[in-house]
Amino acid sequence: MKFGQNLPRNQVPEWASSYIDYKALKKLIKTEQKTVEAGEDPDLAGFFYTLDRQLENVDTFYNRKYGDFSRRLRLLQDRFGVARRMPQTMDKQDMEELMEALLEIRGQYRKLQWYGEVNRRGFIKITKKLNKKIPSSTAQSRYLTTKVDPKSFATNNKLLFDLRGINEYLSSLKDVKTTDDASSIHSGSSGSLRHMASKATLQIPPTVVETMETAVKSDDSEQLFASLNNLPFNASEEARHSLHLDLLQRAITQRAFTCIEALLGQVSSIEQDEDMNQRNCLHRLVISMGRARALEMSNGKEGTARIPNGATYINAAEPPVKGPGSFRVVERDPDVHVGKDEQAEQLLRYILDHLSQPQRQSILSKDTYGRLPLHYAAQYGLVQVSLDLIRYMEMWELFDTSDGLDAPAWQDGEGYAPYHLAVINGHYRTAKALLLVDDRHQFTSARLTSDHVETSGAALALATKSNYHQIVKLLVDAGVDINYQDEHGETALHLAARFGYDECVQILLAGSETRQMNLELAEKTYGWTPLFIGCVDGHLSIVKLLVDRGADLKKLDLSGWSAQEHAALRGHLHIAKYLAQFTPPPSIRSSPELFAQDSTTRLKAASLVDRRSNAVSRDGSTTAIPTTKSAEPVKEFGHRYLQDESMVLVSLGSIDDRKSKNTPPVVLEGIELTQVHSTQLDTALSLKVSAHGAKGEQSLFDLPIQENISTSPVTFLARDPMGVKIYFDLVPTYAGDPDKPENRVARGVALLSSIKPNVGVNRMTLQGESTVALLSLPSLEVIGEVNFNFLVIRPFKHPNMSISEDRTYWKKSSTMVIGHRGSGKNMSTKTSLQLGENTMQSFITAANLGASYVEFDVQMTKDHVPVIYHDFLVSETGADVPVHTLTLEQFLALGDTTPRQVRTPSPTRMEQRANGRSRKQRSYSMGAPEGQLRPDLRERMKHTRDFKEKGFKGNSRGDSIQAPFTTLEEMLKKMPKGVGFNIEMKYPMLFESEEQGMDNYAVELNSFVDTVLEMVYDLGNERNILFSSFHPDICLLLSFKQPSIPVLFLTDAGTSEVGDIRASSLQEAIRFASRWNLLGIVAASEPFVMCPRLIQVVKNSNLVCFSYGTLNNDAHNSKLQAQEGIDAVIVDSVARVRKGLTGPQQIPGTPLPGTPATGAQVMTNGITERLELSVGGK
Structure with a gap:
């Protein structure tokens, strides 16, 4: 249950539809489990057919993505050479470009690595579940060995080789000195002419390159073309074209307007095929503006947010949701920051004004990621740039929105249209500009969206999940399908109810002139409507809003339980009491027998298992209630107990509900990019918990630990618990034997004898949490910490303590x-x-x-x-x-x-x-004499x-x-x-x-x-x-x-x-x-x-x-x-x-006044059982 619930949280969001469908496979297993319980032989052919197809889909997707990423890495190596031959000095812009390119590719590789690891874990978990639920099946080992392990995604061997090469690049860059050019802007592209691919092709002498560099910097087009006239006469037209585009990019970087105009007149197209990202100068200029904005934020200007640590740090063992370089910026308010980006915007308009008829098609060119320049303007929240690009496309009759701005023609490789990126990044003004045609300053009411494209509803879900309520209202007013359901059957209202976003719920409930919210749409897993979600996750304000709008309070989920029952079960009694006002109170049946219901009337308990509404809950807790087993009329006697050894229970994280969200079990510090090449932290990691001086299996916990595992302790047995040492080892998840010292990345040690303060004889502190530092090996630097609790249970002996076989609990x-x-x-x-x-x-x-x-x-x-x-x-x-x-x-x-x-x-x-004797008077405390x-x-x-x-x-x-x-x-x-x-x-x-x-x-x-x-x-x-x-x-x-x-x-x-x-x-x-x-x-x-x-x-x-x-x-x-x-x-x-x-007649079996009851029985004269515990936290 844990893997299935946490799968959505461990997915790379844009690849979510390409993962193993764990829920579907689990349902197939449950179907066959019922067949076995009915005494029939299971038919697993359908399960294995589905499993094979999913394995093929995962492997195909992985190989396609790896092919794309490795091609880009080869282009980078062709341009800058291998890491071992890096120059001693490099232009600052070249350094920035190489670093950004390495980070971007590296981020993509990390996402793909994580994709492979998560899916491999999924195939292991689902085959393990098959063996567990269908005892006659022993297919896990054979299936993994013959079908899963040979696949590329299961080993990541080629990918890891490429990552080592990227790490070598990053390592070598720290020793390269940079030279700065104060007049340049951060273009995100090659600024210097020294690393032009065309330079090597044409074999241009260094003195000529320097002359052209000087001409561009001084915006001297005559000197530039005089140098171009000295090129070899046998140079191919293709090489000359490439050189002109390199010079054009340098001129844009230096804002050399005369050179830009002259160079545009020399090329028929601005497309640069040898660019590793397949971007043209328009892409790069828009990206440069977004990155300049991010840099400005990182320096603390305007008091806004800063660039995330992903720019210079990576998070150990965490899924790379956003690759490095995907900076999160805050769009400008044009009324507050007037003219801040005017120069860059003027430069873009100047280039667009001087594009020839054939060159104008490049405004619709897509790069490696399938993105237009407009995509990047939307991603970085560049409102005016987005409007300018739309205006020029309209003027050139290239702005076809007949199918909507989210039609396939406008979508990138991940299915995102420009306004989707604006929504994901929370850029309200940009999203509005893209949704409504603009006459430069005043928005009109012409709609661009098409509710027939499912990504419109997906964009609404993304905005709701991030609580961008302004964008939610914008999309609702624009006519987006507010009843759009994703593959799990969830609507935007489900998401708003899950996270308790009151404003988003109010907007969705209000709807628009053409769209009204259907409150009774249910997700597919348990048949929960948004009301159920609000009750399960404990959001009273959401429940009140839904009830006020007429949500069906009598509706039952697929397991037959009501929303009120879900709230009461999970401790949200304030919600259950509120709902009780609108539902009839339970009544007593007329039958005089007041005994438990027969098993045939029992309801399913599937929907009662989860702590929260589903896997994307923020605290992620997952352990299930074993509510599906049949009730027994007798509770058996004689549970196992300690005899000669003490028990040590170690729980990761905090059991204090007030602290658990802010006290994760494992906290790892960020890793500097320059140190990545020398550490194993940049991979999937697991925490191994073991003990010295105690018996018990070690336990492995894959990081990051999403679910709450503090209630599932690891168990050890020891004769001297105070002599026990608990080891917390950080090991690579997929590095083979975790017990080998060479696979140990870091270690923390807790001595039970001294980890807690001594407060006196037979006294103890009530503070349960303890923390130990994780020291990296072999450097012994602190790289993180482990938070845990432990409990020691000592054996108890007494001559009267025994068990009798003829007694029951x-x-x-x-x-x-x-x-x-x-x-x-x-x-x-x-x-x-x-x-x-x-x-x-x-x-x-x-x-x-x-x-x-x-x-x-x-x-x-x-x-x-x-x-x-x-x-x-x-x-x-x-x-x-x-x-x-x-x-x-x-x-x-x-x-x-x-x-x-x-x-x-x-x-x-x-x-x-x-x-x-007769009874004495009541206690003298009622009327004792005064004094x-x-x-x-x-x-x-x-x-x-x-x-x-x-x-x-x-x-x-x-x-x-x-x-x-x-x-x-x-x-x-x-x-x-x-x-x-x-x-x-x-x-x-x-x-x-x-x-x-x-x-x-x-x-x-x-x-x-x-x-x-x-x-x-x-x-x-x-x-x-x-x-x-x-x-x-x-x-x-x-x-x-x-x-x-x-x-x-x-x-x-x-x-x-x-x-x-x-x-x-x-x-x-x-x-x-x-x-x-x-x-x-x-x-x-x-x-x-x-x-x-x-x-x-x-x-x-x-x-x-x-x-x-x-x-x-x-x-x-x-x-x-x-x-x-x-x-x-x-x-x-x-x-x-x-x-x-x-009642009037006594029910048989009820104790008479003053007679012994027939409830719990004390058991004696039995045979004790030797303690056999399931250890290891399982």
Whole structure:
């Protein structure tokens, strides 16, 4: 999935249609996979026929492009000679021309090299997928060896040889001294006469060349022609013609008007066949003006943008989207910069005025790239030049726009007409000038576009993708087909919705007099309309615009899911809530059975896989949810766990969602062109992650890393994790064995023992990200950095920890009710006084009301005792003090507010019956004698953060029936064995500590988890116990340290902003729980209440599904979720919800009040399995 999603981003844009059609091939594999699943033999003939045709197409395109580029390189070598024979000095203009030519050709070669590498990777990936999905197929190795590897694009051997030659040129140029001519302009063509091809042909003496050079510089046409009369009489007419054109170019460079006029009178045509780019003097003059503009910008004039680093640097391992020399410039505003280009424009008009009738055809001449002079004027945003060229073409009756200015006759080799280039580069005024006929100053309404040419719609898509809203409006008003769909079925509105471009969406929705946007056009992959795209990518403003214009909210995609469900799944609950205003609420079916849907009613999950709308998303994330496998009625027991070795998980990039976009896994510095010849950085690169002192397969990551891979760590096993060294090696992707030292380009090393700061015994910093420098070999210069996270999980041992074969993690009966923090969290809006949350009284009450489990929060004190407390900060101290900074004695003293003689908690009903005594009065905190209470407590708490934010504090006198704080040990000893525990491990994530104003350190993870596990295995063997946590790393530790107690991942599911990608949405929670084989997830109830079918997405991923939140206190909402098969609801109103779920008659299997539940089972007396992990990040 990763390769297919990132293919569009790794393509050279102008060659996108010539790549392997990965999606089509993948669909063919899926078709045959269904055949195999149906018990039939697959027929792969159609797949291999299509694969062969695509291989032929890729190879043909590659060879054609290579032939074009290599011809141009030979022309360059013929003119300037080979790199080993470069002169010691060179005219500055000659140097500029040679450098620009080398960069341009080199850029084309790099694009072709990248094209070959990406396609080769595509054939490897698709054949690997075939072997994986169709087990009977073993064709990958044979197909690659016999058909792919022999192709030119698969090896790039000739191309790499040519690139080495270009690098030699660039290397030799750094030693060549340049001589400057201050009177010259940057023409991008040969300025000096010393390297004329005609000079060598005619064998002109150097003294004559110098005389002609002087004559041109002084604009002395008589002296120039006197020198020409001294040429050999046997010179051919072709050689003389070539010499005249060389002199003409030099005269244009020097702006020698008299010589220009005289030389034009001596030639019948200005076409110069030996030019390596097949350009004439008009091409070169327009290009020179654009480059002069770029140079002006690079010097900081006008305070505008600068030339990109591509001019003097290349980006290591990155696809060359734009070749060097394709400078990006900003067009001038004619009202602000009056006369800035007047001299160059006058020169162009002077040449055009003096062209003879036969010479005028050259204004329509196309160069190697199929471009006219008008193309370059449009590319560089030269408004007046574009108008002048159009005016002269009209005057000479050469401006045929009967089929539109984007007709094939006006298109270059890549299918771009001049106005397409203006659009791509964001030149609004130039685009407008090309779209509308101009009378020099005032635009008329005559249209030039033809909506029958598909590139008109393509131009609109390009402008939309770059957010050039002025150009978008211009194209829409000009009558471009706004409903044009590309090969993937996407319109410009899809693109605007994907990137959140409000202005572009408004313009497209407004349409024009003749065109109106069809909002229901769907792309081909998932059947998504722009509304779906906006929902998937989380752009509320876009969704509102589309809804206001009447977008169909009931429309389902090809997999049967609605836009609202996509938004809710991906954590965009603000969008889901907005759409809920316009759609009917889900209803409860009349059937009394509230069990999961049968598998026959399950919907496809294909469109639920991607994080964002498609591969061209900006963050590029790709990992899939395994939602397509069938749900099993039983979650099997005994997952693999650590026994003797520790686990080291290394994640590239940042898991902090706030930083991930700005913290790429690998950052490489630009490479100076003069150093290219001596480095391997100018190729496709991969990062190899390996470990010394640990077991585990190394992993290779192709650069640039487009998708978010921080949630897919590389796994190693070690007996001494602090002795492990993590190596990050930069190696060429296609250089063979990455383990050979000679293939190592750079290396970074992380010592786990010292990479993070020491903050004390059994303490750790919450700052997870680490960075190491990449040092190039053998120079040891810093060329980049690697950003990563790592987690160490140590094994846990206990004599009571074992597995029993006759037990399971989970047996589905009916929807269970779990008491939240006992009989409910304390809230200020309650109409009646509540029991204090997370207290013994509250837990016992919840169990007596029929809760199968009670949920509570466990934190660790300073002296490592697990206590029951929800908030990170203990406000009872009168300050914002974290739990882990208080000792047990200090913590319990803060909760001990009742007189000593009445401090004993209320007995259970069973205890009352046994003792034959009536129930005591409620807690003395309700009405203790004056002087025995602590009236200053509320006064002190009012200055704390929690109290200021909520206006009250849970389990505090006056807001609830206060009871003493309790510990996990007390819970395990005193609570009846029949009451199950849902133990939430409360541990702050970095973003939470920042929000709470806490110091960024806490109890060391392994120490925290081991202490809790030891107590649970000591005292809780006969009790049903579940672990859960909002902290993903805590879940991993709990899962890998023991095999018998199930673990659930808690998630806000998008109800609040978080700083960890794994906790950001329901979709990410499913990914995480599925990847690490957790029992299931506990999600906020909001997405399930709005979109109940999402419960089936969880269930079909073979995960147990719980929900929590205040919405669950409404019996209707809980019943709605039960209808879709939710396994448990965590509620504050236990009695009301349980009554609502069971109804008048009790559903079979529902636990009776006070009896053990049939949910999670603790397993014992089993045979442990040796840990066998899939390592290497796969």
